[in-house]
Amino acid sequence: MNAAANAGATGMIWALGLMSGTSLDGVDAALIETDGVRIGRIGPSLTLPYSPELRAKTRSLLDRAAGLSADDTDVLAIAWDLTLQHVEAVRLLREQVPDLEPAVIGFHGQTILHQPELGRSWQIGDAGLLQERCNVPVVHDFRTRDLENGGEGAPLVPVFHAALLEQERRPVAVLNIGGVANVTVLGAQDLAGERGVWACDTGPGNALLDDWALQHTGQPCDFGGALAAAGTVCQDVLEALLAMPYFARPMPKSLDRLSFHPEAMALVRDLSAADGAATLAAFTVESVARTVFPVRPELWFVAGGGRHNPVLMDGLNRRLGPVASVDNLGWDGDALEAQCFGLLAVRCLRGLPSSWPGTTGVRQPCRAGRTV
Numbered sequence: 001m002n003a004a005a006n007a008g009a010t011g012m013i014w015a016l017g018l019m020s021g022t023s024l025d026g027v028d029a030a031l032i033e034t035d036g037v038r039i040g041r042i043g044p045s046l047t048l049p050y051s052p053e054l055r056a057k058t059r060s061l062l063d064r065a066a067g068l069s070a071d072d073t074d075v076l077a078i079a080w081d082l083t084l085q086h087v088e089a090v091r092l093l094r095e096q097v098p099d100l101e102p103a104v105i106g107f108h109g110q111t112i113l114h115q116p117e118l119g120r121s122w123q124i125g126d127a128g129l130l131q132e133r134c135n136v137p138v139v140h141d142f143r144t145r146d147l148e149n150g151g152e153g154a155p156l157v158p159v160f161h162a163a164l165l166e167q168e169r170r171p172v173a174v175l176n177i178g179g180v181a182n183v184t185v186l187g188a189q190d191l192a193g194e195r196g197v198w199a200c201d202t203g204p205g206n207a208l209l210d211d212w213a214l215q216h217t218g219q220p221c222d223f224g225g226a227l228a229a230a231g232t233v234c235q236d237v238l239e240a241l242l243a244m245p246y247f248a249r250p251m252p253k254s255l256d257r258l259s260f261h262p263e264a265m266a267l268v269r270d271l272s273a274a275d276g277a278a279t280l281a282a283f284t285v286e287s288v289a290r291t292v293f294p295v296r297p298e299l300w301f302v303a304g305g306g307r308h309n310p311v312l313m314d315g316l317n318r319r320l321g322p323v324a325s326v327d328n329l330g331w332d333g334d335a336l337e338a339q340c341f342g343l344l345a346v347r348c349l350r351g352l353p354s355s356w357p358g359t360t361g362v363r364q365p366c367r368a369g370r371t372v
């Protein structure tokens with residue numbers, strides 16, 4: 001990533017970013033001030049959880065997404081409900097800072113299918129409805145152009161991590177453990193501020209663990225890693241999980257929430273609840289530890305809900321050396337992705353690229369998003 005990639009930015013504006021991640025837990029909304037390159041003030045953020053009913057409906061769509069068309073009545077109905085959830089998140093956030101007028105909204109939408117090998121990544125949500133109800137320009141459809149240009153369409157967060165770590169000169173990694181886990185690796189920075197940026201989805205984050213916990217405890221996740229902590233990792237199953245072809249592929253590469261279903265669930269099926277959780281947590285950790293990066297990060301920071309799981313954090317500490325939560329940097333690890341889509345919206349408005357060959361495999365630096 002170099003200075004030319006950021007030419008053209010002008011003054012700072014406020015952007016409101018919206019992200020609903022693969023964990024299907026709700027909508028994150030965040031306000032951020034940026035010129036598309038540098039990060040100015042960080043505004044408030046919030047999460048508006050999905051109701052159990054909306055979560056279940058969205059999950060059932062995800063399970064059937066490959067066979068659905070964009071005009072399917074279930075897709076349209078759920079997209080409508082999800083959009084209204086986003087409208088409400090915007091309303092609640094703006095209520096906290098009534099004098100702050102966002103110039104743009106960055107609307108990711110809910111991913112229900114990600115098939116980069118078929119040039120397809122499907123986020124549902126009605127950007128026109130959101131724009132109409134919020135009366136603010138909306139940037140959306142962030143992944144299509146990257147896919148059209150030979151990229152994976154994900155991850156898109158590296159440009160945000162690079163902006164946040166502009167002052168850090170050492171090689172550093174930011175790992176997000178959401179439903180899927182993704183990593184950004186920033187090379188050492190030279191005096192001109194030039195550095196390599198690489199990224200990929202490393203493997204599962206919490207999604208398999210969440211499904212396992214729901215099945216065995218009725219809880220939506222393994223809170224505090226309690227179930228996994230009570231179990232023992234089954235090494236044979238762990239190696240079988242890591243033998244799946246995704247892990248032999250070099251980066252850049254990306255995943256769907258269900259990429260490892262049903263194979264992974266079949267491999268752990270006969271384990272006890274605790275041993276299955278321990279093995280799935282080790283799967284997340286090992287898939288990060290075995291990813292081959294172009295440079296060896298000296299520092300590791302962890303974002304996303306997985307940083308609240310001590311079994312994952314202890315495992316990462318054992319395998320990678322000291323690993324800290326991004327909260328130690330003064331960042332809000334729950335709001336980062338929403339803030340990122342605020343930045344990406346401004347980059348779109350200003351014609352700046354948001355993905356690079358090293359981050360998504362796109363042929364040339366590529367702009368993300370379009371405006372309604």
Ligand SMILES: Nc1ncnc2c1ncn2[C@@H]1O[C@H](COP(=O)(O)OP(=O)(O)OP(=O)(O)O)[C@@H](O)[C@H]1O
Nearest residue numbers: 021022023178179180206221223224304305306308
């Ligand atoms: N206290 C906790 N203990 C254990 N796990 C937790 C805790 N809090 C959150 N999590 C995990 O974090 C997950 C949510 O993470 P996050 O919000 O980062 O995901 P996401 O943004 O939806 O996913 P993605 O980044 O893949 O889009 C939950 O589903 C759960 O597995």
Ligand SMILES: CC(=O)N[C@H]1[C@@H]2OC[C@@H](O2)[C@@H](O)[C@@H]1O[C@H](C)C(=O)O
Nearest residue numbers: 022111114154155156157180182337
């Ligand atoms: C297709 C899709 O929605 N991918 C998400 C998902 O959640 C984590 C990981 O998989 C990442 O690749 C991406 O989200 C982040 C915000 C990204 O694009 O950087």
